[in-house]
Amino acid sequence: MIITKQKDVETLVKNLSGRTVFLVGCSECATLCHTGGEGEVVSLKTVLESHDIVVSGWVVLDPACHLMNDKRMLKTYDQQVRSAEVILVLACGNGVQTVAELFPTKEVRAGTDTMFLGEISRTTEFDKRCIICGECLLDSFGGLCPLSRCPKLMLNGPCGGSVGGKCEVDSTMECVWDTIYQKAKQQGNLDQLAVLQPPKDWSKSLEMKRRL
Amino acid sequence: MGFRSTLEQVLAEGRFVVTAEIGPPKGADAEKIRQKATLLRGFAHAFNVTDNQTAVVRLSSLAASVILLQMKLEPVMQMTCRDRNRIALQSDVLGAAALGVRNMLCLTGDHQSFGNHPSARGVFDVDSIQLLHMIGDMRDRGVFQSGDKLRATRPEVFLGAAANPYADPLELQLMRLQKKIAAGAQFIQTQSVYNVEKFLCWMDAVRSLGLDKEVHILAGVTPLKSVKMAERMKFHVPGADVPDAVYQRMKSALNPKEEGYAIALETLRSLKKVSGVKGVHLTALFWEEIIPSLVKDVGLHPSL
Numbered sequence: 001m002i003i004t005k006q007k008d009v010e011t012l013v014k015n016l017s018g019r020t021v022f023l024v025g026c027s028e029c030a031t032l033c034h035t036g037g038e039g040e041v042v043s044l045k046t047v048l049e050s051h052d053i054v055v056s057g058w059v060v061l062d063p064a065c066h067l068m069n070d071k072r073m074l075k076t077y078d079q080q081v082r083s084a085e086v087i088l089v090l091a092c093g094n095g096v097q098t099v100a101e102l103f104p105t106k107e108v109r110a111g112t113d114t115m116f117l118g119e120i121s122r123t124t125e126f127d128k129r130c131i132i133c134g135e136c137l138l139d140s141f142g143g144l145c146p147l148s149r150c151p152k153l154m155l156n157g158p159c160g161g162s163v164g165g166k167c168e169v170d171s172t173m174e175c176v177w178d179t180i181y182q183k184a185k186q187q188g189n190l191d192q193l194a195v196l197q198p199p200k201d202w203s204k205s206l207e208m209k210r211r212l
Numbered sequence: 213m214g215f216r217s218t219l220e221q222v223l224a225e226g227r228f229v230v231t232a233e234i235g236p237p238k239g240a241d242a243e244k245i246r247q248k249a250t251l252l253r254g255f256a257h258a259f260n261v262t263d264n265q266t267a268v269v270r271l272s273s274l275a276a277s278v279i280l281l282q283m284k285l286e287p288v289m290q291m292t293c294r295d296r297n298r299i300a301l302q303s304d305v306l307g308a309a310a311l312g313v314r315n316m317l318c319l320t321g322d323h324q325s326f327g328n329h330p331s332a333r334g335v336f337d338v339d340s341i342q343l344l345h346m347i348g349d350m351r352d353r354g355v356f357q358s359g360d361k362l363r364a365t366r367p368e369v370f371l372g373a374a375a376n377p378y379a380d381p382l383e384l385q386l387m388r389l390q391k392k393i394a395a396g397a398q399f400i401q402t403q404s405v406y407n408v409e410k411f412l413c414w415m416d417a418v419r420s421l422g423l424d425k426e427v428h429i430l431a432g433v434t435p436l437k438s439v440k441m442a443e444r445m446k447f448h449v450p451g452a453d454v455p456d457a458v459y460q461r462m463k464s465a466l467n468p469k470e471e472g473y474a475i476a477l478e479t480l481r482s483l484k485k486v487s488g489v490k491g492v493h494l495t496a497l498f499w500e501e502i503i504p505s506l507v508k509d510v511g512l513h514p515s516l
Contacts, residue, residue, distance in 0.1 A: 199331070199332075200331070200333070201331035202331055202332060202333040202334075203324075203325060203330045203331045204331075206325065
């Protein structure tokens with residue numbers, strides 16, 4: 001899941017003041033994050049209109065990152081999009097760019113900040129789980145990722161700042177190395193943690209395109 | 213008026229400047245640097261020390277700069293943004309200034325995939341323009357990038373940046389050059405010139421914007437040592453522009469080394485006459501010994 005956070009409404013209103021806007025949401029991640037589903041799109045529409053911003057229409061794409069799907073879905077909204085000066089997209093950074101690709105002459109703006117790839121722990125709680133590094137190391141750490149869950153990306157055990165299983169950067173956060181350790185111990189896999197992890201091959205994260 | 217460095221002074225006095233590049237070795241070998249420096253002493257006003265150029269690990273530019281200072285030569289310490297974040301960069305600026313480095317050249321840096329550690333994680337926390345701005349603020353306002361204040365001595369350095377007259381689109385590249393000047397660049401060293409005609413067009417655009425009055429432009433020259441090098445420059449070095457005519461001259465020459473020398477000499481003679489060009493920057497890759505005669509032949513001997 002791509003976790004997003006809606007941008008500050010005041011800033012959105014300020015940037016759109018006096019303009020006609022078409023709103024775009026996303027049926028997948030942004031819906032589950034409560035940042036760009038139907039509910040959020042409609043409520044933002046109300047807020048914008050209360051600030052005298054004209055909303056020419058809205059749609060929730062299924063999902064926004066699907067170029068061909070977007071093309072098909074947006075056909076029905078052609079007139080509404082055309083009469084708008086700005087398209088505001090409530091989706092992840094990918095969704096914004098896919099929509100922008102479809103309307104090269106329009107101003108397309110991002111309505112959210114994209115945070116991380118993570119888990120929905122509770123309905124309104126999200127935890128970072130992956131930094132899309134291009135070469136998964138989970139098997140070496142009992143399925144827990146120190147790259148996405150340790151601020152220092154430590155691969156050979158916790159740093160000296162970890163106290164009582166909590167992270168030195170944020171004491172409300174678990175030290176992932178404490179979790180890795182507890183799990184390995186319980187499973188009788190402590191030997192695995194004694195393996196010297198070499199520097200990571202970051203060139204694997206440079207792939208800019210993949211075709212099936 | 214007090215000048216921060218000899219380079220700044222020579223440029224301010226309107227004398228034609230020569231800078232030459234010294235690439236540090238792939239080992240903890242100070243003698244290698246001293247040898248190159250001894251060879252070039254007296255033939256350039258200042259010496260650029262590269263910072264892990266093409267992303268290949270070498271002796272650090274800060275250490276090599278200090279070795280030059282010990283020889284009473286003036287370094288232009290190059291700094292790239294590839295390997296250090298803003299904390300390390302600012303720390304090195306303070307350290308270098310404390311050790312006597314007075315010229316710095318701010319670059320973004322070649323991507324690590326081109327070097328000898330392609331699996332490295334690139335830093336790129338700031339870019340060359342932000343780096344210029346950051347050092348300029350440390351020097352002129354006494355503040356770090358975060359806004360935190362420096363204690364006591366500020367780094368008194370003369371700041372430079374690079375420009376590529378061959379990069380596209382020209383309009384955007386000129387905007388970048390203007391940004392670099394606004395960010396604090398006081399001198400510019402350009403990509404090596406082989407295509408003189410296109411360089412003249414770029415200079416024309418630079419003059420039209422009045423930028424030659426705001427920054428000292430030093431044109432880059434890299435003598436071609438062999439046909440292989442001409443090929444590499446023409447087909448593989450990103451941003452370089454070797455025209456077919458130059459390439460053909462190298463290919464058909466009986467003695468490519470002599471031809472490369474002749475081309476460099478002609479290029480330098482043309483560049484000397486260009487309005488707005490305040491000097492030349494010589495990069496003789498693995499051919500440093502050629503620089504003294506080149507400088508003499510073109511009549512640019514700094515001690516003259």
